[in-house]
Amino acid sequence: MKPDASHGLLISPIRDGTVIDHITAGEALNVLKILGITGSTTERLSIATNVASKKIGRKDVVKIENRELLKEEVDCIALIAPNARINIIRDYKVVRKKGVEIPLMLRGVVRCPNPGCITNTSEPIESKFKVLGNGLRCHYCDWVIRDHITDHII
């Protein structure tokens, strides 16, 4: 008998890697951008967007095969996906679950929008932003980003 396609899995389970669940709907691609995973990197990815969620209504899910993300990597996504859950998968089993915590400092994630900032030159430094309660402050020039943080992701 043929399986009922309407009840098939939206995206397949992965054998080893990382599943980022409960991403704020619509932010999956920004999450990947923050993690530095682009079309030119080698990871095999599965992405589902606007999936029904009991917890948050709609959510995005990202599965990254054969790569276990480190805590400091995933914490950077907390700004845009504060409810995200990280599941580390080994041999199809969840071996570790963790939430994300907003870090005190974001390094190399966001470009300073101030054209006069020293970080927008050829100096050998990465951008650094202090995380405030209501935005981000450039560690170098004190410029504050309060809205549309994803517009400034490197």
Added chain:
Amino acid sequence: MQQGGGGSKTDFDLKHIISIRDFERRDVDHLLDRAGEIDKGLYEKNSLEGRILALLFFEPSTRTRMSFETAMARLGGKTISVDCVEASSIVKGETLADTIRVVSGYADAIVLRHPKEGAARLASEFATVPVINAGDGAGQHPSQTLLDLYTIRQSMDLDRIDVGLLGDLRYGRTAHSLAYALSFYDATLHTIAPGGLELPANLVRELREMGTEVIEYQDIMDMIRDLDVLYVTRIQRERFPDSASYYSAALSYRITPEHLDGTRSSLILLHPLPRAGEIDPGVDSLPCARYFEQSRNGVPVRMAILQELME
């Protein structure tokens, strides 16, 4: 030899002077106290003998540069500098980070002025010696702020005063640093600026979040009688699209003796200098005009900073 008194020295532990944001009120008070002692001659004349201060000025400067040189000389130390950026490795494409690493090997402290905001913070991360920010673009100029506060404190207590900020408040780094520092003292800020040159909205919001009252005005006469301090900054010609609009703005923000009629007896008038017509020379002889005194105060305040970082 005269030895400085104990002053309020407790645990001043700033390794660099980069931004007034790095200060707590007690750090400011400590440096102002120390500058006051130095002003009275209570300092060791050769306390920095054998020490070298590097002056790296990537933008023009007269007062800041000369007062650091004077301060260092009065403490018995020497200065080295790059006289002309065009003749240095900068034009060969050397990064600031590399310049700072190299100069760290020559000097015991570095004074840096640079057109990019955040340059001094970067320098402090690559330097192995203390870095003093002498102005980074439209960012911070903390030693100027300290001498501004010192000049105010010569006339009045710093707590809960009414301070007017007038001029180019958007790009004027001295106004930004001073506004932030005054928030330590619960000052009320009264601001007035040509259209487009107002205090940056982010800074106003932050000052208000810290509990500082910021009141914006359109007309000088609406605020000047409520002030203890009027801090005037230069209106720069290059901020305007044409000469006519510059002259129009410059004239409408020019302080004349007539503006000072009926003001508080406590009012003092400050300007970081150079001025470009914002204050009529007729004001210079009035008792409230303190801008040349303010400029002179750069020496004891910078001596206090150098002693604190280099001794």
